[in-house]
Amino acid sequence: MNIIIAGAGKVGFNLAKTLSIGHNVTIIDKNSEALHRIQESLDIMPLRGDVEDSQTYVNFTDKDIDLFIAVTNLDNVNLISVLMAEAVLNIDRKFVRLQKHFFHGSDIKQRLNIDKLIFPIQLTSKAISSLLQYPKANNIKFFKYTDYKLISVMVSSRFIPQSFQSKNFNIVGIERKKDFFIPMDESEEILPNDLVYFFGLEEEIGEVCQQLELDTNTEIQRCVVFGGEELGVSIARELINVGRDVKLVEEDLDLCEHADEALGGKVSIINSKYRSHDIFEDEDLDSADIFIAATNNDEFNIIKCLEAKDSGIKKVVAINNEMEYYNLMHSLGIIVVRGPKISAYNTIIEEVSSTGVVIQKSYCGAKAVIFMRKVFRSSGLVNKKVKPFSVEKSRIFYMRDEHVYPLDEKIILEENDLIVGFCGVKESAKVKQWIYEL
Numbered sequence: 001m002n003i004i005i006a007g008a009g010k011v012g013f014n015l016a017k018t019l020s021i022g023h024n025v026t027i028i029d030k031n032s033e034a035l036h037r038i039q040e041s042l043d044i045m046p047l048r049g050d051v052e053d054s055q056t057y058v059n060f061t062d063k064d065i066d067l068f069i070a071v072t073n074l075d076n077v078n079l080i081s082v083l084m085a086e087a088v089l090n091i092d093r094k095f096v097r098l099q100k101h102f103f104h105g106s107d108i109k110q111r112l113n114i115d116k117l118i119f120p121i122q123l124t125s126k127a128i129s130s131l132l133q134y135p136k137a138n139n140i141k142f143f144k145y146t147d148y149k150l151i152s153v154m155v156s157s158r159f160i161p162q163s164f165q166s167k168n169f170n171i172v173g174i175e176r177k178k179d180f181f182i183p184m185d186e187s188e189e190i191l192p193n194d195l196v197y198f199f200g201l202e203e204e205i206g207e208v209c210q211q212l213e214l215d216t217n218t219e220i221q222r223c224v225v226f227g228g229e230e231l232g233v234s235i236a237r238e239l240i241n242v243g244r245d246v247k248l249v250e251e252d253l254d255l256c257e258h259a260d261e262a263l264g265g266k267v268s269i270i271n272s273k274y275r276s277h278d279i280f281e282d283e284d285l286d287s288a289d290i291f292i293a294a295t296n297n298d299e300f301n302i303i304k305c306l307e308a309k310d311s312g313i314k315k316v317v318a319i320n321n322e323m324e325y326y327n328l329m330h331s332l333g334i335i336v337v338r339g340p341k342i343s344a345y346n347t348i349i350e351e352v353s354s355t356g357v358v359i360q361k362s363y364c365g366a367k368a369v370i371f372m373r374k375v376f377r378s379s380g381l382v383n384k385k386v387k388p389f390s391v392e393k394s395r396i397f398y399m400r401d402e403h404v405y406p407l408d409e410k411i412i413l414e415e416n417d418l419i420v421g422f423c424g425v426k427e428s429a430k431v432k433q434w435i436y437e438l
Helices: 010-017 030-042 054-060 075-088 101-107 120-133 203-212 230-242 253-262 298-310 323-331 342-355 426-437
Strands: 002-006 024-029 045-048 063-072 090-098 116-118 137-143 147-155 167-174 177-182 195-200 221-225 245-250 268-271 289-292 315-320 333-339 356-363 368-375 394-400 403-406 418-424
Touching: 002 010, 002 054, 002 075, 010 024, 010 030, 010 342, 030 045, 054 075, 063 075, 075 090, 075 394, 090 342, 101 120, 116 342, 120 137, 120 289, 120 333, 120 342, 137 333, 137 356, 147 203, 147 356, 167 203, 167 394, 195 203, 195 333, 221 230, 221 298, 230 245, 230 253, 245 253, 253 268, 268 418, 289 298, 298 315, 298 323, 315 323, 323 333, 333 342, 342 356, 356 426, 368 426, 394 426, 418 426
Parallel strands: 002 024, 002 063, 024 045, 063 090, 090 116, 221 245, 221 289, 245 268, 289 315, 315 333
Antiparallel strands: 137 147, 147 195, 167 177, 167 195, 356 368, 368 418, 394 403, 394 418
């Protein structure tokens, strides 16, 4: 594909790094320093230019552009860049990242003929609010074609090792002491402090989570959010929308006033330098059911989560802005939720990798990948014989009538079957090729 990326910040750089494998990528920005860093690191074409100027795109008029991605840090710039690029180029698909939540309710997507709008702050906020429905879970992923969910849970240190088997779920990943693997059969024993990934019906998984996670409350009502910038306010808004009691802590007085106005006075705003551990007792934060560190600094988020755990809060969540801190957060027993930049990157990569035929999602901090393909009547797969496919560190299943079966013998595909593959990221290319070539 011919891909243009507008914006050479962290998201643009990481997108270019991933998409440059197998695609022709150009990244455009006015920042010469950022472009120089990209040129030294990646085999792509960096172009210094104003993404809001249609003349910047004139050099590409001799080719069709398969994908235009606007990921600068300014919403208006992203929207204008789409208009300017489309005025000059023939573009197949357009993805735009937007920060401001008020764009979500507008019809700007239709008006500008944008294929995908990505709201990373909202994605992170929704991920936090989904934890309220599954108090024992670390993360939940939803899928287009099935009610089955991918739910992860951190096993308590007091758990007695044992295995679990069910017709309504499968264990599709275990992270143990920083190493990730996919169990090859149902007899794998779960150990204390494992991070376990289940794929199945939420009621069944919920019952198992009750046995694995022995520390947190079964209901989450009292919530504390540390950080009063746009993300913290968005998280607080999501929490009050589902009827939770929320306290938001922020050291900057102006941000406190802005948060109070944005949230309509429905949240207790605490203005504090919050450098002292005493705030947990002084402000009665230690009685919270969940604590969310939502600043832009991962190190600070980790410190505050550790202080929250030390004060007695059982469920602590850190927003993860830098992937290198992911393993550290897990090892410290902190629930990790993707920050806006990582959410934007992952959403775009999953959208690019997915098609109308195959859905692709990553999990376990991008250590593993899910592929899902539905057998439509028009796909040519109905009544086709499929042999088992064996790849190391991978498992393939098929779903029929909302039941999951291991694909360990020949089957004849039926309409509405789902083929689902779980694999480590290193094995993903082989699994992807197989599932596309069915």
